[in-house]
Amino acid sequence: MVHRALPGDAGLMAAIHASCFDRPSDRPWDEAAMAQLIASPGVLCLLGAATHVVAAPAGLLIARRAADEAELLTLGVTPACRRSGLGRALVTKALEDLRASGAATLFLEVDEGNEAALALYRSFGAQPVGRAPDITRAAPTPRSSALPFQTGPPMMGKSPIKSHEDQR
Numbered sequence: 001m002v003h004r005a006l007p008g009d010a011g012l013m014a015a016i017h018a019s020c021f022d023r024p025s026d027r028p029w030d031e032a033a034m035a036q037l038i039a040s041p042g043v044l045c046l047l048g049a050a051t052h053v054v055a056a057p058a059g060l061l062i063a064r065r066a067a068d069e070a071e072l073l074t075l076g077v078t079p080a081c082r083r084s085g086l087g088r089a090l091v092t093k094a095l096e097d098l099r100a101s102g103a104a105t106l107f108l109e110v111d112e113g114n115e116a117a118l119a120l121y122r123s124f125g126a127q128p129v130g131r132a133p134d135i136t137r138a139a140p141t142p143r144s145s146a147l148p149f150q151t152g153p154p155m156m157g158k159s160p161i162k163s164h165e166d167q168r
């Protein structure tokens with residue numbers, strides 16, 4: 001079950017994010033940062049629960065849209081609820097909502113060694129691209145060794161998908 005986050009969800013989102021990104025190099029996004037994102041126009045904040053595992057929300061996704069391009073800022077599912085379909089449910093809902101609001105392409109970056117995320121995004125048809133757009137590069141924690149990806153047609157339904165000249 002996936003739904004849009006409300007202002008009162010900022011603390012929960014921060015807790016989920018901290019649980020998902022707990023490596024020493026990770027910088028958790030605090031409650032204030034989450035509240036700002038929830039309140040920002042053009043930012044999609046989703047919470048999701050794997051209700052057959054735990055009733056409480058255990059996953060989040062945040063994406064920012066500018067005109068017809070969007071960028072996935074973060075996606076995470078708490079360790080206890082992984083491999084239960086929640087990550088896929090969050091991405092599916094985000095794509096529906098972003099497309100409905102006018103996005104034609106979703107950009108994202110993935111650490112080269114992040115096999116779970118790579119497999120998830122590839123299962124939606126995401127393709128590696130040479131660069132990500134500048135307009136939405138304000139993610140709080142850009143990652144090192146990140147691979148830029150963009151969605152493929154299966155991810156966004158039947159609309160034509162913008163492609164970049166510098167694909168590689």
Ligand SMILES: CC(C)(COP(=O)(O)OP(=O)(O)OC[C@H]1O[C@@H](n2cnc3c(N)ncnc32)[C@H](O)[C@@H]1OP(=O)(O)O)[C@@H](O)C(=O)NCCC(=O)NCCS
Pocket residue numbers: 020021074075076077078081082083084085086087088089109110111114115116117119120121123
């Ligand atoms: C990436 C992440 C969000 C996936 O969430 P999830 O709820 O476990 O994913 P799902 O159960 O919906 O799995 C969907 C698909 O992703 C792929 N996948 C997920 N976990 C995987 C793993 N550990 N190894 C290989 N493939 C994996 C599979 O293709 C899977 O489909 P399948 O179950 O039919 O085989 C989760 O592992 C996570 O939060 N990781 C830490 C944070 C992170 O790296 N976020 C992404 C930043 S770019």
